[in-house]
Amino acid sequence: MKPYSQMSESELSAVKNELDGFLDKCKEKGKKLNMTRGVPSNEQLALCNEMITDLSSDDYTAANGADCRNYGGLDGIPEMKKIFADLLDLTPEEVIVGGNSSLALMFDNVASNMSHGVRDGEPWQTQGHVKFLCPSPGYDRHFTICKYFHIEMIPVALGQDGPDMDAVEKAVSSDPMIKGIWCVPKYSNPTGIVYSDETVRRFAKLKPAAEDFRIYWDNAYAFHYLGSAHAEIPNIIRLCEEEGNPNMPLVFASFSKVSFAGASVSCIASSKSNCDFIRQRLTVQTIGPDKLNQLRHVRFFKDASGVMAHMEKHAAILRRKFALVSDTLRRELDGLGIAKWTEPTGGYFVSFDSLEGCAKKIVALCAEAGVALTPAGATYPNGNDPKDSNIRIAPTFPPIGELGEALEIFCAAVKLASAEKYLSGK
Amino acid sequence: MKPYSQMSESELSAVKNELDGFLDKCKEKGKKLNMTRGVPSNEQLALCNEMITDLSSDDYTAANGADCRNYGGLDGIPEMKKIFADLLDLTPEEVIVGGNSSLALMFDNVASNMSHGVRDGEPWQTQGHVKFLCPSPGYDRHFTICKYFHIEMIPVALGQDGPDMDAVEKAVSSDPMIKGIWCVPKYSNPTGIVYSDETVRRFAKLKPAAEDFRIYWDNAYAFHYLGSAHAEIPNIIRLCEEEGNPNMPLVFASFSKVSFAGASVSCIASSKSNCDFIRQRLTVQTIGPDKLNQLRHVRFFKDASGVMAHMEKHAAILRRKFALVSDTLRRELDGLGIAKWTEPTGGYFVSFDSLEGCAKKIVALCAEAGVALTPAGATYPNGNDPKDSNIRIAPTFPPIGELGEALEIFCAAVKLASAEKYLSGK
Numbered sequence: 003m004k005p006y007s008q009m010s011e012s013e014l015s016a017v018k019n020e021l022d023g024f025l026d027k028c029k030e031k032g033k034k035l036n037m038t039r040g041v042p043s044n045e046q047l048a049l050c051n052e053m054i055t056d057l058s059s060d061d062y063t064a065a066n067g068a069d070c071r072n073y074g075g076l077d078g079i080p081e082m083k084k085i086f087a088d089l090l091d092l093t094p095e096e097v098i099v100g101g102n103s104s105l106a107l108m109f110d111n112v113a114s115n116m117s118h119g120v121r122d123g124e125p126w127q128t129q130g131h132v133k134f135l136c137p138s139p140g141y142d143r144h145f146t147i148c149k150y151f152h153i154e155m156i157p158v159a160l161g162q163d164g165p166d167m168d169a170v171e172k173a174v175s176s177d178p179m180i181k182g183i184w185c186v187p188k189y190s191n192p193t194g195i196v197y198s199d200e201t202v203r204r205f206a207k208l209k210p211a212a213e214d215f216r217i218y219w220d221n222a223y224a225f226h227y228l229g230s231a232h233a234e235i236p237n238i239i240r241l242c243e244e245e246g247n248p249n250m251p252l253v254f255a256s257f258s259k260v261s262f263a264g265a266s267v268s269c270i271a272s273s274k275s276n277c278d279f280i281r282q283r284l285t286v287q288t289i290g291p292d293k294l295n296q297l298r299h300v301r302f303f304k305d306a307s308g309v310m311a312h313m314e315k316h317a318a319i320l321r322r323k324f325a326l327v328s329d330t331l332r333r334e335l336d337g338l339g340i341a342k343w344t345e346p347t348g349g350y351f352v353s354f355d356s357l358e359g360c361a362k363k364i365v366a367l368c369a370e371a372g373v374a375l376t377p378a379g380a381t382y383p384n385g386n387d388p389k390d391s392n393i394r395i396a397p398t399f400p401p402i403g404e405l406g407e408a409l410e411i412f413c414a415a416v417k418l419a420s421a422e423k424y425l426s427g428k
Numbered sequence: 429m430k431p432y433s434q435m436s437e438s439e440l441s442a443v444k445n446e447l448d449g450f451l452d453k454c455k456e457k458g459k460k461l462n463m464t465r466g467v468p469s470n471e472q473l474a475l476c477n478e479m480i481t482d483l484s485s486d487d488y489t490a491a492n493g494a495d496c497r498n499y500g501g502l503d504g505i506p507e508m509k510k511i512f513a514d515l516l517d518l519t520p521e522e523v524i525v526g527g528n529s530s531l532a533l534m535f536d537n538v539a540s541n542m543s544h545g546v547r548d549g550e551p552w553q554t555q556g557h558v559k560f561l562c563p564s565p566g567y568d569r570h571f572t573i574c575k576y577f578h579i580e581m582i583p584v585a586l587g588q589d590g591p592d593m594d595a596v597e598k599a600v601s602s603d604p605m606i607k608g609i610w611c612v613p614k615y616s617n618p619t620g621i622v623y624s625d626e627t628v629r630r631f632a633k634l635k636p637a638a639e640d641f642r643i644y645w646d647n648a649y650a651f652h653y654l655g656s657a658h659a660e661i662p663n664i665i666r667l668c669e670e671e672g673n674p675n676m677p678l679v680f681a682s683f684s685k686v687s688f689a690g691a692s693v694s695c696i697a698s699s700k701s702n703c704d705f706i707r708q709r710l711t712v713q714t715i716g717p718d719k720l721n722q723l724r725h726v727r728f729f730k731d732a733s734g735v736m737a738h739m740e741k742h743a744a745i746l747r748r749k750f751a752l753v754s755d756t757l758r759r760e761l762d763g764l765g766i767a768k769w770t771e772p773t774g775g776y777f778v779s780f781d782s783l784e785g786c787a788k789k790i791v792a793l794c795a796e797a798g799v800a801l802t803p804a805g806a807t808y809p810n811g812n813d814p815k816d817s818n819i820r821i822a823p824t825f826p827p828i829g830e831l832g833e834a835l836e837i838f839c840a841a842v843k844l845a846s847a848e849k850y851l852s853g854k
Contacts, residue, residue: 054487054488055485069690103714109712150709258499262497283576294480295721
């Protein structure tokens, strides 16, 4: 393979002509291929189908005697709290179980801190102009919550070991209006990196200028490994406790990609004292989450080890898809000097970097040829990727045959956009 | 029966001694009887047990083809929207289906209006000191939401036909900081009254000084009748449309007391335009409610007429309990001149008025004797019943035998507190 940077104008034109022709043919076929979001496939969902029927009509009593059909219980049935606690290496007192969406728990926590303050402190919104640190590339829905609440987003570079901790420490210790940071510490969305032990330790040792600074630790892929080895990260809640910052981290987890994305359970975990404050709000806010669905989860998974065994079944399905991404990108793009990408060992995404200024073009070319991708820039605050190079590839949902077709189109689009970039400089 | 007001001191003392003795004996028995909240009984919950198992493991597809196991769909599956729409005489476009708690929908709507304004208008919280009208006696959890958001509560008398509409009209038309009113228009909590057609019409004709004034129309007992005749109220959404106030009402409904209070579905209904604004927020806030549980409800009830047929089964159970309340109160208290109470034809409560200044005492006497009641005053804003006379009786949860025991103790406490009141004046 000859790097594009070393190709002559006529070589690049030949490449362009060939790819134009290929993509035109794809357009004519009118395919509809979707790699936009981290969505489990039908094959993955079917792994849990027995959960739909695992309660009998007289099975509605939780371990504490609570009738799951009736009112009562705001923070989860004991056995579901224990499963989350065991998975996260916490105690059940540090866990509050929510409904189908951990995003809803994050949104609500930000809303609560904006309007009512952290632990009954002064509301963020009356303190001034609120800011969050946003390791980038990151999860677009975190950024959307900030935008909704008019919270200024300050991008921080995300590297192989996590966010640039020098930048995080400097910002957090100097600016009392920095109230939060969004973290996906394990199999990060979208790069798939795992925070190093050192990164997590530096988080726990933060000395925020704002005493109401909070770490939003979205452990969305806590159990979502692909390889045979599971990544392990230090326990942020225990470390923060040891460092005298017991109330700083808020941990979120979800079964959206464990059981059913459409009928799941979620949790927020934090110090017992933080959980007590959250429960105070819950008392006003709701009559409680669906307890029968929690019981359904408990019957199906039984315990934390049951969950981990189940995740191996997900991994077996996903491994093939991620391997196909890796194989295709290597075969089509290696040596051309026009792209870099991640080969994650967990999570739901491959993060792809094109030549600067090409990402939007690639996404547009794919869309014309029938492949839907997450909008370029979505992985940066306000949708603004300063280099216009990052694209999030979500390979989990399409059947493997369609994924292969979509990836071929994607690679053609990458090559075409790159060839055009070099041609325009000739 | 001789009215207590006409009894001599010695007669009152004799009554007091006898009741002291009776309640002391109850205390010794150490009973635990609960009439605190409007909770369905085990017998009622069992009516729906088949819903727990009504999906088979390959039954997860909604009418629009959506896989209810997966992501997607923020405002409810079409068939569940249609059931709510038919029950409320609306169109599916005017309905957003939520999770287990309609209270959560109300809380969230108030939170949203406080922080982001009504329909992208100026946030309530930045406009000044927000006030709500609170027809009283009313539902304590409505009042708690106001308290949580530091919204001033202005009590309005609730009569047989609904709130004092002269007072409502005067307040709403003159004060632009009055932003809302809490209504339970059908089988009101706690008095059981049904708003008259005239009341509903006057609501629709309101000319609020605040263009972002909203009617919180909590139709919590929309289908929860006890008698053979169902109360009907005019359609607030249609009437408001006709009066040129299409976006003023927000209607809430819930299946908490239709299916399972612990695994239910809820809805907010309003103009299509209002629903569009709510959907915008939902996009940021959540990945959506549990869709499999909606499908479970659809399979069980099939349609709105299935819901109404099911409500007749609830009514058959509840009727006996409400008859027992009525019979016991009449037998024990009629003619004594010390109490008034309601005999509702729907809903979950009997509203009881003691002599002035006796309610707290009665609740305390009951607690000592083993009967838990809703705290006196809970039915008024800030827990402050100016006459200290209203008590909410919730007869639905206890088995009928226990209910009978609890009511005897209650009546004894009423008589004792009343006798003591008259004695203290002698």
